[in-house]
Amino acid sequence: MKSARAARGATQSGAELKRRRRPRIVIRATGGRDGVLGEGSDVNSFPVGGIAVVIGASGGIGGAIADALDASGHFAEVVRLSRSSMPTLDITSEASIAEAAAGLARIGGPLRLVFVATGFLHDREVSPEKSWGQIDPAHMQRSFSVNAIGPALLMKHLLPLLAADGKAVFATLSAKVGSIGDNQLGGWYAYRASKAALNQIVRTAAIELQRRRPHAICVALHPGTVATALTGPFAKTGLDVQTPEAAAWQLLHTIDRLEPAASGHFLDRSGQPIPW
Ligand SMILES: NC(=O)c1ccc[n+]([C@@H]2O[C@H](COP(=O)([O-])OP(=O)(O)OC[C@H]3O[C@@H](n4cnc5c(N)ncnc54)[C@H](OP(=O)(O)O)[C@@H]3O)[C@@H](O)[C@H]2O)c1
Secondary structure, three states: OOOHHHHHHHHOOOHHHOOOOOOOEEEEOHHHOEEEEOOOOOOOOOOOOOEEEEEOOOOHHHHHHHHHHHHHOOOOEEEEEOOOOOOOOOOOOHHHHHHHHHHHHHHOOOEEEEEEOOOOOOOOOOOOOOOHHHOOHHHHHHHHHHHHHHHHHHHHHHHHHEOOOOOOEEEEEOOHHHOOOOOOOOOOHHHHHHHHHHHHHHHHHHHHHHHHOOOOEEEEEEOOEEOOOOOHHHOOOOOOEEOHHHHHHHHHHHHHHOOHHHOOOEEEOOOOEOOO
8 A cells, every 4th residue: 555645646746735834824813813823723623643625725715724724734734625726626526526535535644624615606707696687597506516516515525534533524614694594685696595505515414424423523614704806896894804814713713612512503703603
């Protein structure tokens, strides 16, 4: 059997999958709170070593999470996957997800953390609907494909790979606008509905996970409003907008404090439950 490093070289060529050691860095979160990422980082509840993987590492929040995990030096491998990594991972393709899962399995270490930071809200052609008159089947299909079906396929292929003992977390970024109970404004039909579907999938998978790996945790997290390409067109005054680095620090702090009882819940970046 090949060593983990040899296997990695054979299956995960390219800078995106290489472990990168970074110097200790300090991140200033909103509200004047400093998050120190580096030695003694906020992922100390995980056993040292093993693998952390960030899906959507090319995005604003995903990139900041991967950088923070690298800076912590806590995991033996921080694997960054995206449509521009090598190998590529397109969350709308099950074959691509299965290939990535096989590559992770070949690395050989316990899979401790899966952080899913992919998502779709808009692009040059498509904007969130302001009225039911703008509902478009192709827009809805794409939203569900990226925001709900893709994470479900990641669960199918990666939950079975989670470490057999010790802390293990599958965290996926949802959005508060996916909350049905909290919906006061309307609009954004496709995004809201696809995130609500994601929340139900997280809850359902967590029930099965509890039977198979009672120590493991599967959660949906709302990151708050974060300055990324996803939110750029909707920037307005009065919002509490965070940098991706501050959001990453808070999200990792929350993940670090999660216990198995939190599995199947929809939490904000501070770990507080959001109504379904
Ligand atoms: N920013 C916020 O304020 C906010 C608020 C609530 C929830 N969220 C959620 O947080 C998550 C991350 O958002 P962000 O703000 O970091 O957005 P972002 O910077 O636009 O990142 C989105 C990521 O999704 C990836 N992606 C899109 N379609 C994909 C596909 N088919 N296959 C693989 N990757 C795909 C993008 O990859 P490419 O680089 O290849 O396009 C990118 O890595 C999303 O789920 C979003 O709904 C964000």
